[in-house]
Every structure is written in structure tokens, then in C-alpha cells.
Amino acid sequence: xxxxxxxxxxxxxxxxxxxxxxxxxxxxxxxxxxxxxxxxxxxxxxxxxxxxxxxxxxxxxxxxxxxxxxxxxxxxxxxxxxxxxxxxxxxxxxxxxxxxxxxxxxxxxxxxxxxxxxxxxxxxxxxxxxxxxxxxxxxxxxxxxxxxxxxxxxxxxxxxxxxxxxxxxxxxxxxxxxxxxxxxxxxxxxxxxxxxxxxxxxxxxxxxxxxxxxxxxxxxxxxxxxxxxxxxxxxxxxxxxxxxxxxxxxxxxxxxxxxxxxxxxxxxxxxxxxxxxxxxxxxxxxxxxxxx
Numbered sequence: 001x002x003x004x005x006x007x008x009x010x011x012x013x014x015x016x017x018x019x020x021x022x023x024x025x026x027x028x029x030x031x032x033x034x035x036x037x038x039x040x041x042x043x044x045x046x047x048x049x050x051x052x053x054x055x056x057x058x059x060x061x062x063x064x065x066x067x068x069x070x071x072x073x074x075x076x077x078x079x080x081x082x083x084x085x086x087x088x089x090x091x092x093x094x095x096x097x098x099x100x101x102x103x104x105x106x107x108x109x110x111x112x113x114x115x116x117x118x119x120x121x122x123x124x125x126x127x128x129x130x131x132x133x134x135x136x137x138x139x140x141x142x143x144x145x146x147x148x149x150x151x152x153x154x155x156x157x158x159x160x161x162x163x164x165x166x167x168x169x170x171x172x173x174x175x176x177x178x179x180x181x182x183x184x185x186x187x188x189x190x191x192x193x194x195x196x197x198x199x200x201x202x203x204x205x206x207x208x209x210x211x212x213x214x215x216x217x218x219x220x221x222x223x224x225x226x227x228x229x230x231x232x233x234x235x236x237x238x239x240x241x242x243x244x245x246x247x248x249x250x251x252x253x254x255x256x257x258x259x260x261x262x263x264x265x266x267x268x269x270x271x272x273x274x275x276x277x278x279x280x281x282x283x284x285x286x287x288x289x290x291x292x
Contacts, residue, residue, distance in 0.1 A: 001029055004040035006166065007099060007119035024058070031062070032174040033115060068177050068200030069170040072137060072154075072162040073208040074184050074192070078234040079132055079278040082225025086158040089130040090280040092123040096271040101153030102187055103136050106239050106273070110136075112174040116153040122167035128159040133186065133278060135162055139173055140181040142197035145215070148183075150175045156186075160210065170204035177201045184209060187239060188273050189232040192219045234276050255290050258282045 001014040014029040031039065047053045079087040091097055100117040104110065123131050135156050141147040150173040154162050162184070164171050179199050185191035195213040198205065210230045214220065220230040235243045237251040244250040258274040259266040259282055268274075268282040275282050276290040283289040 002042040002044060003031075003034065004042065005034060005117055005119075006122075007117055009042075020055075032112065066177050066202035067172050067174065068139065068180070069172045069202065069204040070137060070162075070182060070200060071170045071204045071206045072182065072184060073160040073206070073210060074135065074156065074162060075160050075210050075229050075231040076132070076156070076186055076189050076234065076278070077221055077223065077231040078189065078276045080223060080229060080231050082223050082227050082229065085227030085229070086128060087132040087156070087160070088277075088279060089126075089132050089158050091133055091271060091275075091278055092131045094269075094271050094280050097123065098134065098271055101134055101136070102271075102273075103134070103153060103185075106187060108136065108185075108239070110151045110153075111138075111148050113151040113153065116165050118155060118165040118167070122155070122165070125167055128157065129161070129167070130158045131167065132156045132158055136185045137162065137171055137173075138183040138185065138193075139175070139200070140183055140193065142179040142181065145181040145193060149180070160208075173200075181215075182207055182209075184232075186232060188237050188276055189234050190219075190236050190241065190243065192216075192232060237273055237276070239273070252291055255282060256284050259284055 003010045003013045014027060016027060043057055045055050047055055081088055104114055133156050134153055136151055136153050138148050139150040141149055152171050152173055154164060154171045155167060156162055162171060163169060177200055179197040181194050181197050183191055183193035192209055193215045195215045198207060221233050223229050223231050233243060235251050237254050238249060245252050255274045258272055259268045264284045269280060272282050274290060277288060284291050
């Protein structure tokens with residue numbers, strides 16, 4: 001059995017070889033990794049040369065339990081334009097834009113998730129639904145919010161909507177419905193979490209993290225303008241939940257290192273975590289730099 005996620009085939013996600021006898025046998029394959037996307041399933045079989053080497057497939061069923069779905073909304077300080085009320089979306093046009101979620105490579109440990117991927121056709125969308133970048137959504141235990149019970153990498157749109165890897169669907173999680181804290185993280189912004197648990201069911205629940213009560217003191221930053229907004233704080237290049245300008249492990253030095261570490265006026269183009277304003281270019285000094 002091969003699986004297609006919209007961009008690549010996973011060959012032999014399930015297989016069986018050899019003599020299987022003359023009675024029906026059952027096989028199962030988990031599709032948890034494809035909850036929020038469109039999936040194709042392909043059956044391949046190769047028979048032997050003998051007259052008794054026929055095979056048959058019957059009674060194919062795709063089943064599941066009700067799983068929580070979220071339609072979240074969040075805004076990133078680095079990419080948000082208070083003059084338009086939308087994010088900038090230069091990253092999606094980069095040849096190096098990550099088609100597979102970038103958080104695993106940063107050392108992030110997923111729970112019942114990880115490895116989500118999208119395809120180039122999703123990145124071709126323009127306007128308010130254009131893709132800005134990846135985010136990761138977390139469901140946390142209602143009684144102990146330090147306990148992450150499920151994660152899902154998803155895509156952020158220009159209008160702040162967080163959607164599945166198909167660029168449109170609500171984001172689903174591989175666990176049962178119930179009450180959970182919802183948290184969102186980005187690779188170079190500080191994350192946020194709802195102050196109280198929310199009830200999530202099989203029907204998508206909308207949660208606007210720019211207006212919902214959040215955990216902590218000043219969890220978001222107010223950006224004034226024509227379209228003022230509460231946004232995630234930018235600058236956490238180290239992805240450790242802290243903003244640090246000087247000292248060991250600070251978030252400033254990596255910007256200089258990314259552009260070569262010698263000439264402060266140099267730049268680096270690409271999909272880099274040091275690109276804090278998410279315009280596709282890392283700058284240490286000058287207009288639109290990522291240090292200030």
C-alpha cells in the first residue's frame with residue numbers, strides 16, 4: 001500500500017509478502033499522519049509465476065474516531081503589516097521554502113504529529129489566503145498545561161488563519177475530543193497559550209489568539225496602526241522561549257553569523273530562522289534589518 005500526501009509517495013507504507021494461504025487475512029494501516037490533508041491510497045501487487053499465485057483484495061474500510069479540529073487565528077510581529085491588516089508573504093516564493101515542517105529540524109519533539117508536508121501548488125495561492133510560513137499548534141492537558149498531549153504543524157495565511165497542509169482545511173489532532181489548552185509556536189517568535197481550556201470537538205472550533213485571553217503577562221505585543229493587532233513577539237531565533245539581545249546564547253549574534261560574521265552590510269537570501277521580518281533576506285544593518 002502506497003500513500004500520496006499531495007507531493008510525494010510513501011512507498012510500501014504497508015506490505016505483505018510470501019504465501020498467505022487460502023483464507024482471508026486482515027491488515028491495518030494508521031493514517032494519523034494525514035489527518036488534515038488530502039490523501040491518495042494506491043494498492044500494488046506482484047504475483048508469482050505459478051497458477052496458484054493469484055491474489056485478491058476486498059472489504060477496504062477507512063474508519064476513525066471523532067477527533068478535535070481547530071480553526072486558529074494568530075499574527076506574527078515580524079510579518080504583520082498594520083497598514084493592510086495582513087501578513088507579508090515573501091517566504092512562499094523562495095525556492096528554499098520548507099515543504100516539510102521545519103520544527104523537527106530545530107529539535108522540537110512532536111507528540112502524535114510531526115513530518116507534515118505541503119506542496120508547491122498550495123504555495124501558489126495569492127491574496128489573503130496566501131501562505132506566510134509554518135506554525136505548530138499544540139493541545140495541552142486541561143489540568144496540567146505543561147503537558148503537551150498532541151501537536152500538529154500547520155500553515156499560516158496572510159489573514160492570520162491557520163490551516164492544514166492542503167492550504168484550506170481546519171487542523172485536526174490525533175486524539176479524542178475534549179477540553180484542552182491551545183498553544184501556537186513559530187520558529188522565531190515567542191509562543192502563546194490560551195489562559196483557559198477550550199472545548200474541542202469533531203466540528204472545527206474557531207480560536208482567535210489575537211483576541212482570546214492568553215496565559216502569562218504581556219504574552220503578545222500590541223502593534224498600532226490602521227489595523228492594530230495583538231501579535232506574537234518576534235526575535236526568538238534560538239527557539240528556546242526567550243528573547244535575549246546580549247550574553248551567552250543571545251538571539252542577535254546568529255544574525256551576523258548568518259551573513260558571514262565579518263561584513264555587517266552583507267545579506268543572506270533564503271528560508272532562514274534569522275530572517276525575523278520574514279521577507280526572505282537576512283540583514284544585520286540598514287533598512288529592514290533583522291537586528292533592530
